[in-house]
Amino acid sequence: MTVSRWATGKVVRDHPFLSAIVALELVFLALPSLIVLVTSFSGGETLAFPPESLSVRWYAAIPGASDYIGAFANSIYAATLCTAIAVPAGVLTAIGLIRYDVRFKNLTQVYLLLPFTVPLVVSGVILFIIFGRLGWLDNIWAVGLALAIINLPFMLWSVTSSVNGIDPSIENAAKSLGAEELQTFVHVTFPQILPGVVTGALLMFILGLNEFIVSLFITSSGIYTLPVQLYTSIRGNVSPLIAAVSSVYVLVAMLAIVVADRVVGLQRLLHS
């Protein structure tokens, strides 16, 4: 299909069967997002596929939908806070773990990956209980903190791959040429881990913007993030307005890909 037409590469010709499967998968992966995009241009009052008429009226209705606008602002705030907390914490932790001779390295590693190994719904229960006891529920900053906690492993993976990739001889060269330890870090080490940091920051923001299940537990009406707001609206509601709001996510995702490709290269994203 589309793939084989673009690609003049040898791989596709060598593996026609495999390539056909992959082409189908590409369609399958894109399907729900495409459907949401198409329905968002629906001209009718209710969801119908294919739409009877096309219009941008539901996009025009977004600025007036204060529920969604408020929830979107909450999501941006929480995702920004998540990034601001997780990026420095992740960088320091990764450096401490890899460059320093700390004890119980493997145990620390298992501990730091806990947010990934604990099922997200259980993290939701835990943070609901703990934040409840601390009186932190229903605060957007608490959502930001929660997002930083549960997404930390992705930041760590992103930075550790960079830190692991540093050739120590470059740092040694800097030092033997007279650079002080701190100078070495600022001028030699940090620039090398920067791509990992940028990738991690992008991931933190996007994951924060999309996070749903933990936010569902620790927010209630009024401070909903956008995914939770969409969740409460979708069932039993057939207005294409939801599709228009949802397409914002598809567009943000596409934008993130373009930005990532420009800044660090798409390949780089794989290292996280």
Add this chain to the structure above:
Amino acid sequence: MASEYDDGPRGDASRGWDDRWLRLKWRVMDGVLELKGALPSGLFRSRRNGLGYAFLLPGVVLVGFLFAGMVLLLQYSFLTYDPYEFIIYEYTLENWVEALTNDAFRTVFLRTLKLSLVVTVLSVVFGFPYAYLTVRAESELLRKSLLAGVFVPFFTGTIVRAYGWLIILGKRGLVNSVATGLGTGRVDVFGTETAVVIGLFQLMLPFAILMLVPAIRTIDRSLERAAVSLGADRLRTFRYVVVPLSKPGITAASIVVFTISMANFAIPWFLGAGTVDFMANFIHSILLRSSNYPLASALSVALVMVTSTIVLAVFYFVGAGTMGLTVEEDTIQGGGGQ
């Protein structure tokens, strides 16, 4: 950067501003170094020191919320539920008895386990060719398209994709309008396990691919060429060379897809129509509808125990795959550093 310590003669035109900027930078750096010198020097002298632990602190504190929470959950799971006070601090085994003997719970649990396993197999089996083609694509355009094909859904989030599937598979959705158009009658996939598997498979496929790519990338191409030149056909090369060498990636992909599926909430909620609930839906309703903290805690602890037992068993028998953080591990690369 390279010119910053370059004291050699330069063109006069660019000197003025650049030099002033450089001097300022030097002065700042000198100041910082002086300040550092004033601190107890032991702090920075050796690598085997407190600084490493200080660096770990922010991460350790953040994860501490979850760690403390796990302990708290364990305690809560032995406390007594009261419809008015929610929790009474009297220890009991009641919640665990309930969790282990309740039929509804067992049904939901076994369903979650079964469908998660199905989704894991589907994602790894179908993720493999995709990851392979992504790694081996010679054309930059093809590789980028394949990567974008994974990252766009990955970045679009659960809810929006669940919503997309609802429009496709719902009672008056795309599939049914096509089916009625063709006169084949209604297709009642909405509210069935099939619908949940389809949605969850699409949700998990990018995760599987992303975990497989770094592992496949480490495979030396000449090994495949050697197999082919020794007379193996494509399928055999794949079966006996590529797949075995990708084992760390296959392990990592299976674990990631399995654990995330086990905890999924949104897909069963939207596509299961209340009849295909997963553990997450069950726990959520027990906690937020009936405020039964102790039972919700017991179920959460049970979910963690079962999931981690399975994951640890895989680690033990197959190895940690590509999930480690440091290079000391036998199969390194938190997702494939080079």
